[in-house]
Amino acid sequence: MFTSVDDVSARLAETGYLASPAVATTVFLAARLGKPLLVEGPAGVGKTELAKAVAQVAAARLVRLQCYEGVDESRALYEWNHAKQLLRISAGRDESWDETRTDIFSEEFLLPRPLLTAIRGDEPTVLLVDETDKADIEMEGLLLEVLSDFQITVPELGTVTATRRPFVVLTSNAGRELSEALRRRCLFLHIGFPEEELERRIVRLKVPGLGQALTESVVRVVGALRAMDLRKAPSVAETVDWAHTLLALGAGTLDETVVRDTLGVILKHQDDIQKAAAKLDLDAL
Amino acid sequence: MTAVADRITGLAGALRAHGVRIGTGETVDAARAVEALGLADRELLREGLAATLLHGPGQRALFDSVFDLYFPRGVGGPRETPGDREDLRDRLARALAEDDRALMGRLAAEAVDGLGGYGSSPGSDGWSAYQTLDRLRPQTLLARVRADVRGRDGNGAGFTDRLLDDEIRRRIEEFRRLVGAEARRRVAERRGRDEIARRGVRPTADRVDFLFANRDQLAELRRTVAPLARKLATRLAARRRRAARGTVDLRRTLRSSLSTGGVPMRPVLRRRRPVRPELVLLCDVSGSVSGFSDFTMLLVQALHDQFGKVRVFAFVNRLDEVTGLLDHGRADPDGLGARIRAEATLTGWHGSSDYGVALGEFAERYGGAVGPRTTVFVLGDARTNMSDPNLAAVREVARRARRVYWLNPEPHAQWGTGDSAAPAYADLVEMHECRTARQLGALIARLLPV
Numbered sequence: 001m002f003t004s005v006d007d008v009s010a011r012l013a014e015t016g017y018l019a020s021p022a023v024a025t026t027v028f029l030a031a032r033l034g035k036p037l038l039v040e041g042p043a044g045v046g047k048t049e050l051a052k053a054v055a056q057v058a059a060a061r062l063v064r065l066q067c068y069e070g071v072d073e074s075r076a077l078y079e080w081n082h083a084k085q086l087l088r089i090s091a092g093r094d095e096s097w098d099e100t101r102t103d104i105f106s107e108e109f110l111l112p113r114p115l116l117t118a119i120r121g122d123e124p125t126v127l128l129v130d131e132t133d134k135a136d137i138e139m140e141g142l143l144l145e146v147l148s149d150f151q152i153t154v155p156e157l158g159t160v161t162a163t164r165r166p167f168v169v170l171t172s173n174a175g176r177e178l179s180e181a182l183r184r185r186c187l188f189l190h191i192g193f194p195e196e197e198l199e200r201r202i203v204r205l206k207v208p209g210l211g212q213a214l215t216e217s218v219v220r221v222v223g224a225l226r227a228m229d230l231r232k233a234p235s236v237a238e239t240v241d242w243a244h245t246l247l248a249l250g251a252g253t254l255d256e257t258v259v260r261d262t263l264g265v266i267l268k269h270q271d272d273i274q275k276a277a278a279k280l281d282l283d284a285l
Numbered sequence: 286m287t288a289v290a291d292r293i294t295g296l297a298g299a300l301r302a303h304g305v306r307i308g309t310g311e312t313v314d315a316a317r318a319v320e321a322l323g324l325a326d327r328e329l330l331r332e333g334l335a336a337t338l339l340h341g342p343g344q345r346a347l348f349d350s351v352f353d354l355y356f357p358r359g360v361g362g363p364r365e366t367p368g369d370r371e372d373l374r375d376r377l378a379r380a381l382a383e384d385d386r387a388l389m390g391r392l393a394a395e396a397v398d399g400l401g402g403y404g405s406s407p408g409s410d411g412w413s414a415y416q417t418l419d420r421l422r423p424q425t426l427l428a429r430v431r432a433d434v435r436g437r438d439g440n441g442a443g444f445t446d447r448l449l450d451d452e453i454r455r456r457i458e459e460f461r462r463l464v465g466a467e468a469r470r471r472v473a474e475r476r477g478r479d480e481i482a483r484r485g486v487r488p489t490a491d492r493v494d495f496l497f498a499n500r501d502q503l504a505e506l507r508r509t510v511a512p513l514a515r516k517l518a519t520r521l522a523a524r525r526r527r528a529a530r531g532t533v534d535l536r537r538t539l540r541s542s543l544s545t546g547g548v549p550m551r552p553v554l555r556r557r558r559p560v561r562p563e564l565v566l567l568c569d570v571s572g573s574v575s576g577f578s579d580f581t582m583l584l585v586q587a588l589h590d591q592f593g594k595v596r597v598f599a600f601v602n603r604l605d606e607v608t609g610l611l612d613h614g615r616a617d618p619d620g621l622g623a624r625i626r627a628e629a630t631l632t633g634w635h636g637s638s639d640y641g642v643a644l645g646e647f648a649e650r651y652g653g654a655v656g657p658r659t660t661v662f663v664l665g666d667a668r669t670n671m672s673d674p675n676l677a678a679v680r681e682v683a684r685r686a687r688r689v690y691w692l693n694p695e696p697h698a699q700w701g702t703g704d705s706a707a708p709a710y711a712d713l714v715e716m717h718e719c720r721t722a723r724q725l726g727a728l729i730a731r732l733l734p735v
Contacts, residue, residue, distance in 0.1 A: 005322070005329055025322065025332035032321045033314060033337075040342060137523075174342075177516045183340040184308065190342040217445045224448040227455065254444040281447055 001031040001058050001124075001167070017046065017053035018202050026189040027054060036147045036168035038132075038186035043173060044235030045191045051128040051169040060124035060167065065114035067135035076142060077152060079111045105156040115146050116154075118166045125166040132182075133175040140182050143170075147185045193226055194236060202236060207243040217254045218243055222266065225276055234266040242266050256282055289319060296355040297338060299482035303351075304492060304723075305344050311337055330356060343489055343509065350486040353466045354473050358390070361474070370400065370420060378426050381456050382433040389456075393463035396421050401468055411475065414461075414468035421464075423457050430456075491722040495577035495694045496666075503576050506722055507583060513726050514587035520730045521591055531555035562734035563594040563658050565686075567647060569665030570625055571601045571638040577694040578664050579622045581725065585662075586611045591733075596654050602639035604646045605629035640667060640706065641675030648678040655682055660734045661689045663714070667700070667707040674706040679713050690732050691716040692725070 002008045008031075009024040019027070027050070030037040039047045055062035065076055085104045092100060112120065118127035129143065146152060150162035170186060172178060194202065199219045203210065210218070218239065226233045234242075242265045251258045260282045267273045297312045318333040331352050339348055373396055380388040401417035430453050435446070473481040490505040491513075498506065534555040542549040566585055568578035582597055589595050599607045607629050610621070625631075655661060661682060667674075683689045691710055693700065697718045700707035710716060717732075719725050 005326075021328055022332040022335075025329050026336040029318050029321060029333055029336055033317055035314070137519075174512065175515070176519055177512070180306070180340070184311065187314075187336045188339050188341070189336055190345065192342075220445045220448055220452070224451060227451065256444065259444060 002028050004028070011057045012053050015053045015056045016205060017049055018198060018205060019050075020191075020194060020198055023050065023189065023191060026187055030187050031167060033187070034165050036170060036186045037189060038170045038172065038178075038183065039189045039191060040172050040174055041191035042193070042233070042235055044237035045193065046236060047171040047191060048128065048130055050191075051126055051130075051171070054167060054169070055126035055128075058124055058126065058167065060126045061121065062126050062128060063114050063118040063121075063166070064128045064130060066130050067132055067139065069134055069136065071135050071139055073142060075113055076115050076139065077113055078116045078154060079113065080105070081109045081111050085109050107157070110154070110157070115142075116152055116160065118168075119146065119150060119152055119160060119162045121166075122163055124164065127166040127168045129168070129170040131173065131175075132170045133172040133178060137179065140179050144181060144185065147182070193233070196220070196223055199223075199236065199239060203239060203243050206240045207247055209247050210243050211252070214246065214251070214253060215243070218246065221254065221259065221280075224280070225266065228276060228279055230267065230272040230275060231269045232267070232272060238266045289324070290316060292355050293319065293334075295479060295482075296334070296351060299351050299355070299479065299486075300338065300344075300348065302483045303347055303486070303488055305339070305347070307338055314338075327356060327358065343491070343512070347486065347489050350466065350469070351482050353470060354478050354482050354486070357470045357473075359394070373399065373421060374426065377421070377423060377460070378429050378433060381423075381426060381430045381453060381460070382437070384456060386459075389460050390463055393460060393467045397464060397467045397471060401464075401471075412468045412471040414465040417464050417468065418461060423460055426457070427453055491726070493722070494720050495580065495722075496574070496720070498576055503580070506576075506580055509722060510580070510583045510587050513722065514584060517584075517588060517726060517730055517733075518591060521588075521733060562592055562660060563656070564592050564596070564734075565654055565659055565661045566595070566597045567604075567644075567661065567663045567665075568597065568599045569601070569638055569640070569643075570599045570622065570631065571636075573638075573668070574664070574666050574694055575622050577719075580722065581662075581664050581692070582607075582611060583621065584725070584729070588729075588733075593658075596651075598647060598651065599625050599629055599631060600638070600643035600647075601631040602635065602637065602642050603631055603633045604643045604650070605631055606651070637670045638665070638668065639672050640665065640669045640710075641673040641678070644678040644682070645675045648681045652681070652685070655685045657685070657687055659686045660732075661686045662732075663689065663691045663710075664694075665691075666693055666695045666705065667691070667710050667716075668704050669706045671704050674709050676709060676713060679710060683714050687734065688732075689714040692719040692728065693717065694720055696720060 002011070005021070005024050005028045008028045009019050009021075012019045012024070012027075026037060029035075039050060041047055051064075052062060054060075065071075088104050088109070089100055092103075114127070118125050132140075132143075147168060150165050151159050153159045170182075193199075196219055199222070200215055203215050203219060207215075222234050222239045222242070242262065245262050245265050246254075246258070249258070249262070259280065260277065263273050263276060263282075267276055293315050294312060297307050297315070301307055314337040315334050318337045319330065322329050322333045324330065331349070334352065335345065335348055339345065373392065377389070377392050377396075379385075380392055397412055397414070397417050400420040401412045401414065403411055403413055403416060427450070431449055434449060434453075469481055469486070490502060490509055493502045493506065531554045533552050537553040537555075538549050538551075541551065541553055564585065566582065568582060570578045578599070585595060585597070595608065596606065597608045597611055598604055607625050610625055610628060679689075691714050693707060693716055695705070695707070695718070699705065700711070700716075707716060717728055719728055
């Protein structure tokens with residue numbers, strides 16, 4: 001899929017995803033070793049975006065399994081189309097039982113869900129299992145077979161093995177501790193907040209209208225806010241939002257009034273805003 | 286390739302010695318990663334090995350230190366003859382002003398080489414990061430770097446100027462870390478890599494001894510409270526689910542068997558009534574054990590939704606309730622200890638801890654807080670400063686409570702030495718050694734009522 005780590009960075013950059021060396025290296029290894037990639041990190045640093053960018057680069061189909069509390073086999077793997085099966089049975093009244101029985105458990109009546117879809121396809125596929133930590137523990141057990149052997153067992157049909165291994169990305173916000181078994185089947189990647197230089201490039205790419213000096217100031221202020229130990233530190237998404245806001249307001253430089261008025265864009269808790277205002281020496285809010 | 290293979294297995298071994306769980310599969314993956322990435326770029330190699338060997342974000346700092354030992358930037362001292370101290374300071378000031386990481390790394394190597402050696406020459410017996418930093422004093426460069434940066438960017442008019450000091454401090458901190466890594470590398474060359482990797486590298490935060498943790502480590506520990514609480518909550522929920530399936534209720538099974546002619550066709554299971562366990566925490570917050578108490582209080586507070594009621598009491602030689610101070614949202618973890626000591630009445634007459642008086646006061650004033658559904662945790666080293674341990678009060682609390690556990694941050698071997706009344710208390714209530722966050726996590730998962 002990729003020839004080198006630089007190749008990964010360059011091609012991801014073409015799609016508008018600027019990858020840090022850690023991200024590029026891990027993506028390269030995941031493709032080379034054929035192992036799933038477990039991505040953790042705070043909200044808004046581009047975990048899901050990474051999967052989308054990889055899919056775009058590899059000209060692959062993106063199959064997405066959004067996890068939530070209570071997601072189960074029939075939502076993740078496959079389901080039999082009961083209504084259609086019933087119709088089939090009533091349509092062929094004069095058939096013998098043996099014919100009917102083998103018939104209704106065939107591919108035609110199978111509703112493939114994301115995991116099965118990703119495994120069965122012949123074209124290159126990127127499977128994104130989003131917010132894995134939201135799913136219940138039982139769901140992890142289900143993922144194990146898929147992730148280690150890239151196969152799924154359907155009792156009535158037999159075992160479906162991937163003809164072409166999908167590139168698997170699992171994301172997690174660390175809302176729940178994922179099991180050790182799942183972790184050791186994956187390459188682990190923690191995407192933290194980017195280095196200043198990278199963040200400047202991201203802002204420049206996403207908000208090209210913002211001036212050079214202002215971009216630099218924005219990134220520096222966000223960096224200072226992250227060092228403050230707030231309840232919710234601003235993420236890359238917030239930085240970009242803030243840059244958009246400043247552009248819309250037509251602010252030429254950062255000054256106290258502008259920062260005070262727009263602090264709500266980057267900080268989402270009232271006590272965070274107060275703490276930041278105090279530390280940044282903004283006058284009373 | 287065998288030399289590289291040895292390095293990788295050595296690295297994995299050192300990480301295992303620090304409690305990172307790495308199986309053979311991961312080591313093989315790491316080797317395959319090295320094969321795919323080549324050895325040309327050290328940073329790529331670092332990321333590749335981290336991706337294959339690690340499973341969680343908490344181990345990264347440890348990994349970086351160990352990696353620096355097994356895949357060092359270079360061998361021996363820097364090629365240039367090191368300049369004197371003033372020259373180094375000049376160049377460091379420039380590197381800090383420009384935030385030039387590569388130059389800072391080179392300067393760290395030169396500084397350790399020039400200033401950090403001790404023992405007999407030629408060469409030296411060892412390299413000390415402490416001595417290097419003590420002679421170089423990078424922290425005193427702050428004003429100079431600030432003036433330098435301001436001079437370059439035009440006289441500090443902008444809004445971001447107020448951030449400058451903190452930014453420079455962070456860069457200096459980074460330089461100190463580089464010096465530490467460099468000194469370890471030089472020592473490792475002399476004394477053998479494996480030994481230094483096992484002893485010289487700072488353990489992950491959850492394995493630091495509470496009693497010896499410094500301020501930074503305690504701050505780092507506090508940041509692990511939330512993840513640890515989540516982990517424990519998951520574990521408790523699993524235990525609760527298992528416990529919900531009760532044992533066979535013989536009386537009701539026989540009763541229902543009457544309808545099938547006395548044959549017990551269907552066993553009736555005893556249903557567990559969901560009780561909401563209550564928790565009482567008695568914390569010694571005197572200087573010696575305050576790090577341990579603060580951490581535990583925060584952890585219990587983070588777990589508060591698992592319990593019907595949590596009440597927290599703090600004492601030194603007098604006892605006061607501090608539940609209100611731990612309220613969610615209000616709790617600023619860093620200032621917690623100071624706030625407790627400022628707002629609660631914890632001392633009278635003198636400032637050293639007195640378990641006897643404090644426990645007596647608890648039994649007398651807050652006896653009502655303890656009922657048959659309450660689990661009591663006492664946190665402290667049981668060092669009573671030679672005063673009466675007041676065993677009667679403990680006996681009274683133990684009689685009323687469902688369970689009483691004592692968590693002692695001292696190693697088991699030291700119980701009963703000096704003024705410690707640990708063995709006397711251990712006779713009455715269950716006492717556990719609890720020296721690190723890891724031990725605490727394991728104990729809480731095991732002891733907490735379901």
